[in-house]
Amino acid sequence: MPYSLSRLLPRLSFRQLQVFRSVYQHLSYSRAAEQLGLTQPAVSSQIRQLEQALGQPVFEYVGKQLYITAAGERLEGVTRTIFADLERLQMELAEMEGQVRGELRLAAVSTAQYVVPYLLKGFLQQYPHIDVRLEIVNRARATQRLTENRDDLVIMGMPPESGALHSIPFLDNLLVPVVRTDTPLLNLDSVEPQTFLDANLLIREPGSGTRKALEQLCHQKRLTLKPHMELGSNAAIKHGVLAGLGVAVLPRLSIQAELKLGQLACLDIEGFPLRRSWCTVHPAAKHPTPVMRAFLEYVQTAMCGLEEQVYGEPLT
Known part of the structure; x- marks a missing residue:
């Protein structure tokens, strides 16, 4: 049986949740171990302790293929929220010290891959303590990621017409x-x-x-x-x-x-x-992190010179 919250918390660790997220992303114990710099038995041990604490399996093998269980899917949603909140806290604490640091998660449709590097070059020169994770996806996947709130921002053209999304054209x-x-x-x-x-x-x-x-x-x-x-x-x-x-x-x-x-x-x-127009897009209800706000402000200030920088000439 699952433990009560008071008994569950001492048996859980952020390390277990970090290992769980990695296995969830790769659906592989060995690839998770490689990503985290652990041995595969260490990864298996962390997942086993996590499952014992929860009282339910989060992964299962069918044949030689690893699958996520229903309990694992629920845990992934909770874990994603926990880590996002911790990242936001880290950014806000840095902001209180007059710094902007943290991770910026971007997704861009394939056509935007030609313009995003121009944005990132100037942005990272201005904010050297920010780490950027960029995914290049097709339009259908970009739209799905917006629905799932997977990224800080999605860069795309012709964003879906929806009052639930906020878009800013920039080029x-x-x-x-x-x-x-x-x-x-x-x-x-x-x-x-x-x-x-x-x-x-x-x-x-x-x-x-x-x-x-x-x-x-x-x-x-x-x-x-x-x-x-x-x-x-x-x-x-x-x-x-x-x-x-x-x-x-x-x-x-x-x-x-x-x-x-x-x-x-x-x-x-x-x-x-x-x-x-290429646009930055995010869910309208999303609360921007300090890093996200810094990027949006940079894009707005860089718009004037971006045309000539990207195309080699002002557009008429």
């Missing part, structure tokens, strides 16, 4: 029509949007931000969107264009090097570039 994301430099389209005096879309269009999967922006354009202009091939990342699409598989609409930042090398070109087509 234009230019989506441009991209072709290989030997395409016959470059020899035309002008290219109609539908002509471009019919030239073997390579496109992201349904739900991606880039695809949603293109779908909106087609709906507004009454254009027909007939993808030639769906690919799972902008990098794959870029290399598809380079290989001669077709044309694409891509973030200009993702093809800067290829444009300079003359491997790719942007067509001058009515309706392009599509202008969307």
Whole structure:
């Protein structure tokens, strides 16, 4: 039987909860041991003591695969809250001493990976005692992480329309029509949007931000969107264009090097570039940590010079 709270607390330790979180994240005792600098028997011992204190197993093996139990899922939610509160306390105590230190947890959609480093460089120069953890995810996963409150901030374009979310735009994301430099389209005096879309269009999967922006354009202009091939990342699409598989609409930042090398070109087509904004997004009810507030304030102050820094020129 589980212990009462007064008997449970002396049998629990933060170390046990830390080990539990690591095993939960990796679903592996050996990988948790590697992450924490422990032996696998030490990890097993910590989990065994934790399960004895709770009176229920938190993990179970089915065959050779480790799974989380229902009790373990409940414990993960409580543990996440405990550690988040401790991190906030640490930040607030540092802030009382006039310092900003702690961890900033960011998630960014794949298209934003080209701009986030520019933000982090200046931010970390200003706040050298902050550690940044950055996850690059697709749009669907970014939206899910927002719902689960997994991160301090998510950086994405076209955030979900929801009163439960707060978003701040900070930089234009230019989506441009991209072709290989030997395409016959470059020899035309002008290219109609539908002509471009019919030239073997390579496109992201349904739900991606880039695809949603293109779908909106087609709906507004009454254009027909007939993808030639769906690919799972902008990098794959870029290399598809380079290989001669077709044309694409891509973030200009993702093809800067290829444009300079003359491997790719942007067509001058009515309706392009599509202008969307990268935004910082977080749940509206979220109470910002000092580190989170520092990053949001930095983004606001850096907006003016960010365009030229990222694109190499002011955008018109």
